[in-house]
Amino acid sequence: MNAPLLAIDGLHVVSENRSHAPILREVSLTLRAGQVMGLVGESGAGKTTIGKAVLGMLPRTLRIARGEVRFAGRNLLALPAGELRHIIGNEIALIPQDPQTSLNPLRRIGSQLTDGLRLRRGLTRKAALDRAADLLADVHINDPQRVLRAFPHELSGGMRQRVLIASAFALEPRLIVADEPTTALDVTVQKQILRLIRRMQEAHGTAVLFVTHDLGVVAQVCDQVTLLLGGRIVESGAVSSVFASPSHPYTRALIEAVPRYDRPQAGLRPVPPDVLELVRRELETTE
Amino acid sequence: MTALHDDALLSATGIEVAYGAAAKVKVLHGVDIAVRRGETVGIVGESGSGKTTLGRALLRLVDVSAGTIRFDGQDITHLPDSVVRPLRRRMQIIFQDPMASLNPRHQIHRILAEPLRLHGLARDEADIQRRIASVLDRMSLPSACLRRYPHELSGGQRQRVGIARAVLLEPEFVLADEIVSGLDVSTQAQALNLLKELSAELGLAMAFISHDLSVISSVCDRVYVMRHGRIVEQGLCKDVFSTPSHDYTRELIAAIPLPAPISGWLDPSPRP
Numbered sequence: 001m002n003a004p005l006l007a008i009d010g011l012h013v014v015s016e017n018r019s020h021a022p023i024l025r026e027v028s029l030t031l032r033a034g035q036v037m038g039l040v041g042e043s044g045a046g047k048t049t050i051g052k053a054v055l056g057m058l059p060r061t062l063r064i065a066r067g068e069v070r071f072a073g074r075n076l077l078a079l080p081a082g083e084l085r086h087i088i089g090n091e092i093a094l095i096p097q098d099p100q101t102s103l104n105p106l107r108r109i110g111s112q113l114t115d116g117l118r119l120r121r122g123l124t125r126k127a128a129l130d131r132a133a134d135l136l137a138d139v140h141i142n143d144p145q146r147v148l149r150a151f152p153h154e155l156s157g158g159m160r161q162r163v164l165i166a167s168a169f170a171l172e173p174r175l176i177v178a179d180e181p182t183t184a185l186d187v188t189v190q191k192q193i194l195r196l197i198r199r200m201q202e203a204h205g206t207a208v209l210f211v212t213h214d215l216g217v218v219a220q221v222c223d224q225v226t227l228l229l230g231g232r233i234v235e236s237g238a239v240s241s242v243f244a245s246p247s248h249p250y251t252r253a254l255i256e257a258v259p260r261y262d263r264p265q266a267g268l269r270p271v272p273p274d275v276l277e278l279v280r281r282e283l284e285t286t287e
Numbered sequence: 288m289t290a291l292h293d294d295a296l297l298s299a300t301g302i303e304v305a306y307g308a309a310a311k312v313k314v315l316h317g318v319d320i321a322v323r324r325g326e327t328v329g330i331v332g333e334s335g336s337g338k339t340t341l342g343r344a345l346l347r348l349v350d351v352s353a354g355t356i357r358f359d360g361q362d363i364t365h366l367p368d369s370v371v372r373p374l375r376r377r378m379q380i381i382f383q384d385p386m387a388s389l390n391p392r393h394q395i396h397r398i399l400a401e402p403l404r405l406h407g408l409a410r411d412e413a414d415i416q417r418r419i420a421s422v423l424d425r426m427s428l429p430s431a432c433l434r435r436y437p438h439e440l441s442g443g444q445r446q447r448v449g450i451a452r453a454v455l456l457e458p459e460f461v462l463a464d465e466i467v468s469g470l471d472v473s474t475q476a477q478a479l480n481l482l483k484e485l486s487a488e489l490g491l492a493m494a495f496i497s498h499d500l501s502v503i504s505s506v507c508d509r510v511y512v513m514r515h516g517r518i519v520e521q522g523l524c525k526d527v528f529s530t531p532s533h534d535y536t537r538e539l540i541a542a543i544p545l546p547a548p549i550s551g552w553l554d555p556s557p558r559p
Contacts, residue, residue, distance in 0.1 A: 186333035216544030268476035
């Protein structure tokens, strides 16, 4: 077995405000090259915080108390800023949630897509634009030349998300953090974008940390799943086994809380109070 | 369809709505919809389908350029505001985002009491307090939240305040516009169960707008599927979801990721 690409070990993150409340509690997980892991949980579970820690983008209001984030064997948390900047961007990229706010509204798509290629790969403007056009074709944009000249507001939400996917893959990173990349999209567009991320990831052998609140998306897109609650990992494993036979009652309850058109008679089942009580007790014992 | 419209509490036929200069941009192209007493109908569609505009048109919150809206037998399509206003108590709306629809500078008590006073529904102040206490209890909201501001409540609590404000006025028709789309699944299940119980208890007619077919299927009796300002399919939920007749409905259903791995789900769906 080769070493994992990403290994998070005992990551403990606390809030910097008066409360010093733990946001992540001793989180450990590993991700191998080419794997897609879903980080899933309800709001406040800590899934986004893990993604931000990997990207070195934690807000100032949070502090890493202990733990390691090892990427290709190196602890990112201990690296000098210059080296970290080199890794993040070249080897770790982000697909953000909101294509509306993640693109600069005043710059054409072409200049935004070529920034990394010119600055980090030293391509000429012409060569970078050619490469960007290829990337847009890869994400099934039919008329790359028009899109390269367009401003973000001239594109639909689905098109903007394609541009951001192209941008994330531009420098051939080994790891991509996808932060709720389809939450703002209609379901039919979501399915196209999910397919695209999966196909690109398979073609390039990229590992993906897929942050989402949607258990359905995890089930259909990811290989591995890590379920969080209150900053703590509740359950982790292969998607096929976790969804077929969840080992934790909270996992089972959360899966059953999702409404399903194919079995409406199953009704709407909130997570039962005794399961929440069980999880609360487990949280206390890990303090 | 005519039978459906004959005994409907709210019935709209041939609804057209146009926006923009000289009303050039048509967003609804002749929509028919009916909601009977005690019935919850779903309106499902993607962004731009016109579902929200249709909801607003039903409540006379946007003007229609063609068509007829009848409420309890009365043609309300072109009634002046002064005549519509007393009807508004009987047709309530619950909004998607309670953070935007509850006044951030008012405590919950005032948010709930003001509509009661405005519509003169309560006999006196004591009656207002009684009604508020009773609805809070029904919503499983602690009485302490009456002295809180909207931002001090959780998302689920805020949404229950939005529901409480609507049902306090003893409406006959309620429009719920994407009311659970921002909530976690467990909170969403609680809110939807509450809404189902309430509509059964109060015999409400309800129109439930959502982009989520799974949510619609667990709450609604009938469903209208909208696309590009038209209704492309309608029927009982159990029929539409098990044997959809329109390609677009099939496409929508095939795009819902269920929380159970289905091999090949991501592959382009073959045209049935």
